[in-house]
Amino acid sequence: MSLNVKERRNKGGTVLVATGEINSETSGQLLQSLLPLVREGRPLRIDLTAVTYVSSAGLRTLLVVYREAQHAGVAVTLYGVSEEVRFVMSATGFLDFFETGEAAAAQSKAKPAVKTAVAR
Amino acid sequence: MTEARSEQVLRVDAYPTHEVGGYRVRAGKPFPFGANVVPGGVSFSVFSDQATSMTLVIFKRGEPEPMAELEFPEEFRTGSVFAMTVFGLDHENIEYGYRADGPYDPVSGHRFDARQVLSDPYARLISGRDVWGVEPDRSRGYQYRSRVCLQDFDWGDDTPLGLPAEDLVVYETHVRGFTRHPSSGVTAPGTFAGLREKIPYLKELGVNCVELLPVFEFDESDNMRSNPETGEHLFDYWGYNTVSFFAPKAGYAATGRYGMQGDEFRTLIKDLHAAGIEVILDVVFNHTAEGNEQGPTISFKGLDNATYYMLTPEGYYFNFSGTGNTVNCNHPVVRNFVLDCLRHWVADYHIDGFRFDLAAILGRDLDGTPLPNPPLLEMLAYDPVLRHTKLIAEAWDAGGLYEVGNFPAYGRWAEWNGKYRDTVRSFLKGDPGVTGELATRIAGSPDLYSTRGTSASVNFLTAHDGFTLADLVSYNDKHNEANGEGNNDGANDNNSWNCGAEGPTDDPEINRLRTRQMKNAIAILMTSQGIPMLLSGDEVARTQQGNNNTYCQDNELSWFDWDQVDENAELLRFTREMIAFRGRHRELRSTSHPTGQVRESLGLPDISWHGERAWQPDWSADSRLLAVARCGTGDDDVVYVAMNAHWEAHDLELPALPHGRSWHLFADTGAEAPHDIRTPGGEPELENAGKYLIGPRSVVILVGRTPDPEL
Numbered sequence: 097m098s099l100n101v102k103e104r105r106n107k108g109g110t111v112l113v114a115t116g117e118i119n120s121e122t123s124g125q126l127l128q129s130l131l132p133l134v135r136e137g138r139p140l141r142i143d144l145t146a147v148t149y150v151s152s153a154g155l156r157t158l159l160v161v162y163r164e165a166q167h168a169g170v171a172v173t174l175y176g177v178s179e180e181v182r183f184v185m186s187a188t189g190f191l192d193f194f195e196t197g198e199a200a201a202a203q204s205k206a207k208p209a210v211k212t213a214v215a216r
Numbered sequence: 217m218t219e220a221r222s223e224q225v226l227r228v229d230a231y232p233t234h235e236v237g238g239y240r241v242r243a244g245k246p247f248p249f250g251a252n253v254v255p256g257g258v259s260f261s262v263f264s265d266q267a268t269s270m271t272l273v274i275f276k277r278g279e280p281e282p283m284a285e286l287e288f289p290e291e292f293r294t295g296s297v298f299a300m301t302v303f304g305l306d307h308e309n310i311e312y313g314y315r316a317d318g319p320y321d322p323v324s325g326h327r328f329d330a331r332q333v334l335s336d337p338y339a340r341l342i343s344g345r346d347v348w349g350v351e352p353d354r355s356r357g358y359q360y361r362s363r364v365c366l367q368d369f370d371w372g373d374d375t376p377l378g379l380p381a382e383d384l385v386v387y388e389t390h391v392r393g394f395t396r397h398p399s400s401g402v403t404a405p406g407t408f409a410g411l412r413e414k415i416p417y418l419k420e421l422g423v424n425c426v427e428l429l430p431v432f433e434f435d436e437s438d439n440m441r442s443n444p445e446t447g448e449h450l451f452d453y454w455g456y457n458t459v460s461f462f463a464p465k466a467g468y469a470a471t472g473r474y475g476m477q478g479d480e481f482r483t484l485i486k487d488l489h490a491a492g493i494e495v496i497l498d499v500v501f502n503h504t505a506e507g508n509e510q511g512p513t514i515s516f517k518g519l520d521n522a523t524y525y526m527l528t529p530e531g532y533y534f535n536f537s538g539t540g541n542t543v544n545c546n547h548p549v550v551r552n553f554v555l556d557c558l559r560h561w562v563a564d565y566h567i568d569g570f571r572f573d574l575a576a577i578l579g580r581d582l583d584g585t586p587l588p589n590p591p592l593l594e595m596l597a598y599d600p601v602l603r604h605t606k607l608i609a610e611a612w613d614a615g616g617l618y619e620v621g622n623f624p625a626y627g628r629w630a631e632w633n634g635k636y637r638d639t640v641r642s643f644l645k646g647d648p649g650v651t652g653e654l655a656t657r658i659a660g661s662p663d664l665y666s667t668r669g670t671s672a673s674v675n676f677l678t679a680h681d682g683f684t685l686a687d688l689v690s691y692n693d694k695h696n697e698a699n700g701e702g703n704n705d706g707a708n709d710n711n712s713w714n715c716g717a718e719g720p721t722d723d724p725e726i727n728r729l730r731t732r733q734m735k736n737a738i739a740i741l742m743t744s745q746g747i748p749m750l751l752s753g754d755e756v757a758r759t760q761q762g763n764n765n766t767y768c769q770d771n772e773l774s775w776f777d778w779d780q781v782d783e784n785a786e787l788l789r790f791t792r793e794m795i796a797f798r799g800r801h802r803e804l805r806s807t808s809h810p811t812g813q814v815r816e817s818l819g820l821p822d823i824s825w826h827g828e829r830a831w832q833p834d835w836s837a838d839s840r841l842l843a844v845a846r847c848g849t850g851d852d853d854v855v856y857v858a859m860n861a862h863w864e865a866h867d868l869e870l871p872a873l874p875h876g877r878s879w880h881l882f883a884d885t886g887a888e889a890p891h892d893i894r895t896p897g898g899e900p901e902l903e904n905a906g907k908y909l910i911g912p913r914s915v916v917i918l919v920g921r922t923p924d925p926e927l
Contacts, residue, residue, distance in 0.1 A: 120308035156368065
C-alpha cells in the first residue's frame with residue numbers, strides 16, 4: 097500500500113496529513129516531505145488519522161524526524177494516532193518521545209510557550 | 217542542514233562488484249557474523265569449517281518459497297567464513313537462511329544436507345513463532361526464519377546499572393507467566409509490555425533485580441506430550457530449549473507479529489533500569505533445540521555439527537545436559553560464539569547479568585572431561601564488554617559434575633548455592649543435626665567461598681525448578697501427574713513438609729503454621745549473608761498444587777495469580793518489610809565473611825552465636841534453635857535473629873548491648889499480623905530488655921539501637 101502526504105499551513109504552524117501505510121517502502125518518501133518542513137522551524141503536526149499501519153522502519157523514520165526537530169528546536173506533534181498504532185508505539189517505547197494530540201492539547205493550556213518534542 | 221545529515225560520506229564499498237543470481241553483490245566483511253545493514257545493502261557472514269559450498273537463501277517475508285538463492289562465489293570466502301554484501305534488499309521485508317553443502321558422514325561428525333535451509337546462528341531476529349501458542353504450519357520447509365535487524369534503539373542515557381552484587385535482591389520470574397493470568401489487568405498479558413506495566417509492583421516489593429527465565433527464541437510447540445487427565449496439549453513453557461541465541465523470543469512480545477520484539481524488550485529493560493531494577497537473563501549454552509540424532513536440523517547441525525557439538529568417537533551426541541545434545545563450549549569457535557552472544561545482550565540490550573543453566577558443562581573439554589582451567593569461563597570473566605556484568609553459575613550438570621563451591625570463578629563468578637537451599641529447608645522442617653551447617657550457610661557459606669566473599673553465594677530456597685514456597689510447606693511429595701510422565705519427572709529430594717496434611721486444607725491450625733513457615737523462610741533468606749533470590753509469587757503464596765516441575769504447564773499452575781496480592785496481603789507485607797530491612801542493614805550485606813572479630817565501636821563481635829542462653833549456642837544434634845547477632849562498623853545497628861525450628865517455645869536470654877542501646881522488636885513470625893513485622897526504623901523497644909519468649913517454629917528479629925524518643 098502506498099502513502100499519500102499533503103501539507104496544510106495555518107497560523108500556528110504546518111500540518112502534514114499522511115494517508116496509507118508507513119513502512120520501509122514508503123518511509124523514505126515521508127522523510128523527504130518532513131525534513132524540509134522541520135528545517136522551516138515552524139511547529140509541525142503530523143496527522144496520522146488515515147494511517148493504518150506503521151512498521152518498524154516507519155517508526156524509525158518518525159524518530160529520525162524527532163531527532164532532526166530536536167536539533168532544530170522545533171516542536172513536533174503526532175495527531176490522530178489510531179489505537180493499534182498507539183499500542184505498538186507504546187509497547188516499543190517510541191511513543192515516549194513524541195507529543196501526541198491529547199497530551200499536547202492539555203499541555204498547551206498550561207504552557208503556551210514553544211516546546212521541544214520531548215514528552216518525558 | 218543539521219549536523220546529523222551533514223556527515224554523509226561516500227563509501228567505496230557501497231558499490232557492487234559482482235552479480236549473482238540477478239542481484240548485485242560484493243564480497244562482504246567476515247566480521248561481524250550475521251546479517252548487518254551496510255550502505256546500500258546487507259552484509260551476510262556465516263562460518264562453516266567443512267562446508268564445500270554455501271548458498272544464501274532469501275525469502276520475501278512470509279512466502280513459502282525463496283525469492284532468491286545466491287551461492288557465495290569462491291572468492292567471497294575468507295578462511296572458513298563466507299561473506300557477501302547484497303545490494304538493493306528491503307531489509308525489513310525479507311527473511312533469510314543458508315544452505316550448506318558438504319559431507320554427510322555422521323561417524324566423522326558431519327551432517328551436511330543442502331536440502332535444508334538453516335537459521336543463521338547470529339540472527340538478531342527470528343520469525344516463524346511470532347505469536348505464542350499459535351499452531352505452526354509444519355509443512356513449511358523453513359520454520360525458524362532469520363531476519364535482518366537494525367541496531368539503532370534510542371537508549372537515551374541508559375546503561376547497565378552496575379549495582380553492587382551484595383546489594384541485590386533477585387526476583388526470578390517468567391516473562392509470560394508473570395502477567396498471563398486474566399487477573400493481571402495489563403494491556404498485553406504474557407508479554408514484555410505486560411511485565412513493563414508491573415514495574416510499580418516490583419518497585420514497591422523492593423526487589424532490585426529481575427532474573428528472567430529464558431528469553432532467547434525457542435519453540436513452545438516442540439513439546440509433543442499431552443496432559444493425561446485433560447488431553448490438553450502441553451507446551452515447552454519454560455523455554456530451556458534455545459532455537460536462536462541472539463534473538464529475543466517473538467512470542468513474548470505484544471509486537472512480535474510486527475517483528476518489533478527487540479524494541480519492546482529493550483523498552484522493558486530501559487524502564488526497569490529507570491526504576492532501579494537490574495535485568496539478569498537465564499541463558500542456556502549447554503544444549504540446543506536440535507536434540508540428538510533424531511532431533512531436527514535447525515542451524516548448527518547443518519552448518520558445522522562437528523564444531524558445535526560434543527560427539528562420541530562414533531559420531532553420536534554426548535548428553536551431559538539430559539536433553540540429547542551437549543554444546544561443545546570449549547571449542548575455540550564455540551567459545552567465541554558464546555562470548556559474542558553475551559556481548560550482544562550487554563551492548564545491544566543493556567543486560568546487567570546472566571545466570572548460566574547447567575554451567576558445569578561450560579567447564580568441560582571437547583570430550584567432556586572437566587578442565588582445571590576452562591578457557592571459556594576465563595574468557596567470560598575477563599572480557600572487556602562483560603567486565604562489570606554479573607555472572608552466576610548453576611554449578612552442576614546432568615552428567616554428574618557438581619561444583620558448588622568449586623566452580624572456576626576467576627574472581628568473578630557467583631553460584632546458585634544449592635547447599636544453602638537444602639540446609640535451610642531441612643532446618644525449617646525440623647530435621648535434627650542441622651544447626652551447625654545452618655550457621656555456616658547464613659554466614660555466607662565461608663566453607664565454600666572463603667576466598668570469594670559472600671556475594672559469590674546466591675542464596676535461594678525456591679526457584680522455577682522445584683516446589684514453590686507455598687508448596688514446600690503444603691506437600692511432602694511431588695504431584696506431577698499433569699506433566700504426562702507418570703509422576704516420574706522432577707526432583708524427589710525436596711526437603712519439604714506439609715505441616716500435617718497433604719495439599720489444601722481447611723484446618724486453620726495447619727494453615728496458620730504454613731503461613732508462619734513461609735515467613736520463617738523469607739526471614740532467614742533476607743537476613744543471610746549472600747545474594748538472596750526470591751521466586752516470583754512466593755511473596756503471595758503462589759501454588760503449583762504440588763507440581764515441582766512445571767516446565768510444560770502454560771496455565772494456572774504456573775501463572776502468577778494477581779488476586780493473591782490481596783488474598784495474601786499479610787505475606788506480601790511481611791516480604792516487603794523484610795526486603796526493606798535488608799536494605800537498611802549493611803551488616804547483613806557485608807561482602808566479607810564474618811570472623812568473630814570484636815568491633816571496637818560497640819565492643820561486640822561482627823558475628824556472635826546464641827542459644828536459649830546468650831553466648832551459648834547449642835550445636836548438639838537435637839538442637840533446633842539458633843540465634844545470631846550481627847554487628848557492623850561505626851553507627852550500624854546490631855541485628856539479632858533467633859530461629860526456632862522446634863515445635864516448642866523457648867525462653868531466650870538476650871545478649872547485653874553497650875552504649876545506651878536497647879533491643880527493639882522488628883519481627884516475630886509467631887505473632888499475629890499486623891504484629892508479625894514492623895516498618896524498619898519504627899520498631900518498638902522491648903519492655904523486658906533481657907528476655908524474649910520465642911514461639912514454636914518461629915523466627916524473631918530484634919534490632920539493637922538507641923531508642924527513638926518519638927516512638
